[in-house]
Amino acid sequence: MNAVAGDGFAYGYLKLTYVLKREYQLVINKKKVYRLCKELGILKQQRQIKSKYPRRLARNRDIMAPNQLWEVDIKYGYVHGEDRFFFVRSYIDVFDRQTADYHIGLHCEATDAVDTLKRALWKRRLLDQSVLPVIRSDNGPQFVSLAFESTCEQLGIEHERIPPRTPNMKAHIESFHRLLEDDCLSRYEFESYEQAYKAVVDFMDYYNNRRLHSSLHYLPPAEFNKQHYETGLTPKTNVKV
Structure with a gap:
């Protein structure tokens, strides 16, 4: 009881x-x-922590080829039979509209975003290239994290983030996730996480390899990507983001 005054x-x-x-x-x-x-x-003021990686705001770009700009975002799904959510994180190439890679899981952390990004670069044979895609995201905690920002710096990737409340600045991933919702997630009442996982994997395969895209001359994204490299085929309209 004899605490010193000021303790x-x-x-x-x-x-x-x-x-x-x-x-x-x-x-x-x-x-x-x-x-x-x-x-x-009398609450003690919080320390102001300065980020080592200041935010780079997304800017207008003309996209002329694959792997110039990838958009990334997270979609939530629900497993009715287990009363829990799961997460789908997708990286989409805005030129050929193909999902470069994706992550499905019961958690959605910065390390998952890093692993998926590295896997996407590996799949597209970009890990040893000097010029890598710009990554555009919102300001979610996974994308402002030290783990994600430091990985982008180590890989030599420019990471830009859209201003708050401007989803139109990543319209391609927003459009893709609406398709995922309409054509997959909202069609089922999943009884298990395993069932949900398989449904999303099947949709991703369908979207990349079989779903026709009007702006890609009614070709699936994977086939359009192949045609672009073989013949120089480009989207019907210029890709401006």
Whole structure:
């Protein structure tokens, strides 16, 4: 009970909780201490942490070939039989509309985004290339993370993020995920995660290899990509993002 005057003046609410328990034997939890500190106006100010990787805002681009710009985003699905969500993260090439790669899982962390990006680069034989795609994302926690930003820097990839509330700046991935919702996720009430996983894998194969795309001369994305490299075929309209 003989706490020295001023003890704890520089503490945050969590340490203050332990002081109150230790010095005054109070039965109190950190949430109560936080509320009391907030009401009294004595919450310690949070440190301002400066990001090592400042945000690069997305800019207007004319896309003339594959692997110049990939958009990435996350889609949520629901497993009714298990009452839980799952996640689908997709990287899509805005030129040929093909999904370069994707991740399906019960969690959606920065490490998953990194692994999927590396796998997509490997599949497209880009890991040893000097010029790599620009990656465009929103400001989700996976994409502002140190793990994702440092990986992009190590690989020599430019990562740009759209301003808040501007989904039109990544319209291609938004459109793709609407198709995923309409043609796959909303068609089923999944009884298990395994069932949902298989349905998404089947849809991805269908989308890349069989679904006709009007702006790609009514070719599937994978076939259009092949035709582009063999004959120079380009989309019906210029790709501006």
